[in-house]
Amino acid sequence: MSKLWKVALREYKATVRTKGFIIGLVLAPILMGGGAIGMALFKDRVDTRDRRVAVIDRSGLLAEVLVRAANDRNSQVVIDRESGEKLRPAYLIEIVEPHETARDSQLLQLSEQVRRGQLHAILEIGEGVLHPRKHRETAVIAYYGANPALDEVRQWVGRPLNEELRRLRLVGAGIDPTTIPDAFDWIYPESLGLVSADPETGEIADADRSTELQALLLPLIPVMLMFLMIMMGASPLLQAVTEEKSQRIAEVMLGSVKPFQFMMGKLVGGVGVSLTAAAVYVVGGVLFVRHLELGEYIPYGILPWFFAFMVTAVFMYGALGAALGSACNDATEAQSMALPSMLPVMIPMFVMMPMVMNPESAFAIGLSLFPLFTPILMLLRQGTPSGIPLWQPWIGLFLVALTAILFVWAGSRIFRVGILMQGTPPKLGNIVRWAVRG
Amino acid sequence: MNAVEIDCVTKTFGKAVVAVDDLSLAVPAGTVYGFIGPNGSGKTTTLRMIMNILYPDRGSIRVFGAELHGACTDRIGYMPEERGLYKKMKVRELLEFYGGLKRNGNVRGEVSRWLERLDLTDWANKKVEVLSKGMSQKVQFIATVVAGPDLVILDEPFTGLDPVNTDVIREAVLEFQSAGTTVIFSTHDMGMAEKMCDFIFMIFKGRKVLDGTLESIQSEYGSDTIRVRAENGAGKITDIEGVERINNYGRYQELRVAGDRDPHDILSTIMARTRVTSFEITKPSLHDIFVRIAGEEAREVCNV
Numbered sequence: 001m002s003k004l005w006k007v008a009l010r011e012y013k014a015t016v017r018t019k020g021f022i023i024g025l026v027l028a029p030i031l032m033g034g035g036a037i038g039m040a041l042f043k044d045r046v047d048t049r050d051r052r053v054a055v056i057d058r059s060g061l062l063a064e065v066l067v068r069a070a071n072d073r074n075s076q077v078v079i080d081r082e083s084g085e086k087l088r089p090a091y092l093i094e095i096v097e098p099h100e101t102a103r104d105s106q107l108l109q110l111s112e113q114v115r116r117g118q119l120h121a122i123l124e125i126g127e128g129v130l131h132p133r134k135h136r137e138t139a140v141i142a143y144y145g146a147n148p149a150l151d152e153v154r155q156w157v158g159r160p161l162n163e164e165l166r167r168l169r170l171v172g173a174g175i176d177p178t179t180i181p182d183a184f185d186w187i188y189p190e191s192l193g194l195v196s197a198d199p200e201t202g203e204i205a206d207a208d209r210s211t212e213l214q215a216l217l218l219p220l221i222p223v224m225l226m227f228l229m230i231m232m233g234a235s236p237l238l239q240a241v242t243e244e245k246s247q248r249i250a251e252v253m254l255g256s257v258k259p260f261q262f263m264m265g266k267l268v269g270g271v272g273v274s275l276t277a278a279a280v281y282v283v284g285g286v287l288f289v290r291h292l293e294l295g296e297y298i299p300y301g302i303l304p305w306f307f308a309f310m311v312t313a314v315f316m317y318g319a320l321g322a323a324l325g326s327a328c329n330d331a332t333e334a335q336s337m338a339l340p341s342m343l344p345v346m347i348p349m350f351v352m353m354p355m356v357m358n359p360e361s362a363f364a365i366g367l368s369l370f371p372l373f374t375p376i377l378m379l380l381r382q383g384t385p386s387g388i389p390l391w392q393p394w395i396g397l398f399l400v401a402l403t404a405i406l407f408v409w410a411g412s413r414i415f416r417v418g419i420l421m422q423g424t425p426p427k428l429g430n431i432v433r434w435a436v437r438g
Numbered sequence: 439m440n441a442v443e444i445d446c447v448t449k450t451f452g453k454a455v456v457a458v459d460d461l462s463l464a465v466p467a468g469t470v471y472g473f474i475g476p477n478g479s480g481k482t483t484t485l486r487m488i489m490n491i492l493y494p495d496r497g498s499i500r501v502f503g504a505e506l507h508g509a510c511t512d513r514i515g516y517m518p519e520e521r522g523l524y525k526k527m528k529v530r531e532l533l534e535f536y537g538g539l540k541r542n543g544n545v546r547g548e549v550s551r552w553l554e555r556l557d558l559t560d561w562a563n564k565k566v567e568v569l570s571k572g573m574s575q576k577v578q579f580i581a582t583v584v585a586g587p588d589l590v591i592l593d594e595p596f597t598g599l600d601p602v603n604t605d606v607i608r609e610a611v612l613e614f615q616s617a618g619t620t621v622i623f624s625t626h627d628m629g630m631a632e633k634m635c636d637f638i639f640m641i642f643k644g645r646k647v648l649d650g651t652l653e654s655i656q657s658e659y660g661s662d663t664i665r666v667r668a669e670n671g672a673g674k675i676t677d678i679e680g681v682e683r684i685n686n687y688g689r690y691q692e693l694r695v696a697g698d699r700d701p702h703d704i705l706s707t708i709m710a711r712t713r714v715t716s717f718e719i720t721k722p723s724l725h726d727i728f729v730r731i732a733g734e735e736a737r738e739v740c741n742v
Contacts, residue, residue, distance in 0.1 A: 248522035256514035
């Protein structure tokens with residue numbers, strides 16, 4: 001067994017055998033998916049205290065309707081019919097006569113009641129709501145509350161109020177609304193993929209239903225996994241190398257192995273760690289998703305690309321981390337290097353959303369072909385429902401592999417000098433000089 | 439046959455620091471070669487260059503007749519001055535790893551033999567981080583020699599060891615020598631260097647200042663030293679004409695006699711002042727020679 005493999009095996013064992021790795025393996029997906037799982041678990045755990053809303057109806061048309069709508073809703077969804085348990089808050093509408101002269105002080109007085117907790121919110125309906133085009137100034141429905149933007153009652157009141165206004169407008173035009181009950185029915189356009197024919201039978205298959213889940217969530221899952229694998233396989237190298245340098249382990253090692261073998265061994269060990277973790281997640285994930293009978297959503301075609309990008313990415317970022325780590329003298333210096341060394345991984349995470357929305361824009365193509373960003377961004381674009389031309393991931397992979405080789409080469413030169421250089425601060429000038437001169 | 443040949447080697451760090459300056463040295467195979475010199479004089483840099491961890495700016499270094507460019511050297515065991523052990527590994531695992539890097543095949547038997555010999559068998563399955571300083575020093579020593587190298591380089595192997603462990607390591611080193619292994623070690627312990635080394639090499643400010651057997655080095659300085667024990671010695675033996683320097687060791691004093699004076703006259707002067715219980719006219723000790731060369735700045739580091 002060559003020395004490189006012996007170093008790699010030690011690195012691999014030193015990481016995989018620790019409790020930290022096993023705990024991390026379990027915790028990482030929980031933390032990442034934790035938000036979603038938590039929300040699913042606590043979705044029904046709503047605040048069931050009744051919502052008392054004061055309504056000032058200046059139009060004189062809507063207050064009664066709202067009371068009726070609230071009562072209908074309360075009788076249907078608040079109490080579970082079988083168990084008798086209260087599931088949701090009841091909406092209690094209190095009609096307040098509008099004060100003709102002192103509008104502001106009336107609102108202040110009601111706001112104080114909200115602040116004291118006697119009321120939930122205030123709904124003020126303007127005089128001209130029935131014909132907004134005629135009475136632009138007074139065609140207003142205002143909702144005052146402690147946290148109005150995310151208020152569920154505010155989201156609820158829109159529909160009953162507008163339905164009544166539409167009904168009144170028809171009546172005003174002399175039409176009996178009961179004669180056309182579907183006058184205001186709304187049909188949503190469904191999102192569907194393109195139709196394709198079976199190449200063998202020529203049969204035209206139904207188009208796939210495209211959901212937001214598919215368009216937004218699916219491309220993100222491999223990317224999150226990639227991010228996690230880089231964090232597990234490559235990022236620890238920076239601190240580990242600094243530690244070996246400050247504890248003089250490097251000097252002993254360099255008595256037995258060449259600097260290149262030493263660094264490469266560590267990188268191969270890191271690749272092994274991320275392959276192990278990725279295998280656990282991919283196999284586990286596929287089995288879990290199939291168990292949920294959502295197997296059709298698994299992007300099997302992306303998996304080989306995922307592994308190819310992951311291996312090259314760990315080499316690339318790992319070489320960067322090891323080189324920087326060898327230039328640092330202690331844990332504090334390594335700590336301050338951690339952020340700059342992780343920037344190439346963090347930046348793509350910030351531009352993910354615009355990428356998913358427009359995976360074929362020039363911005364997206366350009367950025368995903370920049371080797372430091374390729375492993376994450378190319379994978380993200382490949383996961384979008386429309387997909388991308390096959391030449392792009394190939395070029396991307398080629399460039400990443402080239403960059404990885406360059407980084408390993410330059411990194412091992414920096415490493416060789418840096419690892420024995422005690423007390424020289426990790427300045428960019430020094431690092432570049434070591435890389436150039438060796 | 440020389441194990442190591444250093445030929446006109448210069449190594450500088452940055453622009454200002456010349457760590458090793460035009461150094462030439464030949465270490466015959468099968469000998470114990472002691473490297474002495476004050477801190478920062480270039481010992482460790484020289485050892486690292488032999489190990490091919492650092493490359494000389496000029497000159498060449500041959501180990502067993504071959505220049506090692508970019509190749510690491512499995513025939514050499516190297517123990518750096520500061521301990522470099524993976525703290526989280528178990529002792530046996532670590533030694534098998536370090537040994538395995540140097541030698542293909544199984545080193546398990548060798549590891550067991552050395553652990554037993556250095557009285558560490560009970561610690562074989564403990565993590566390195568729980569070892570005391572002396573124990574980790576011994577583990578480091580085993581890591582250096584477990585692969586059976588032809589050349590052993592030890593940078594300050596005895597610092598921090600108690601007398602029992604010092605003897606254990608010393609015996610091991612001498613055993614290597616009798617088995618034909620070449621040993622190079624650096625030390626600040628002049629007594630140890632005198633006792634163990636076939637050859638002594640002293641480097642000062644990057645330059646070679648002494649190189650040869652202890653006898654040849656001492657004979658360069660002649661028999662100019664009187665070692666004397668007397669009643670109230672320290673108080674009475676002062677201001678003697680013809681004495682260049684007095685080293686007071688408490689129970690005895692060492693006097694360096696000026697070149698043109700006869701030691702007998704000096705001794706007569708002392709005997710006239712106090713009662714002498716024993717005396718010896720001798721060659722200067724290595725310690726004294728070291729201090730003569732390195733002067734004031736070196737005295738602190740060689741408190742023997």
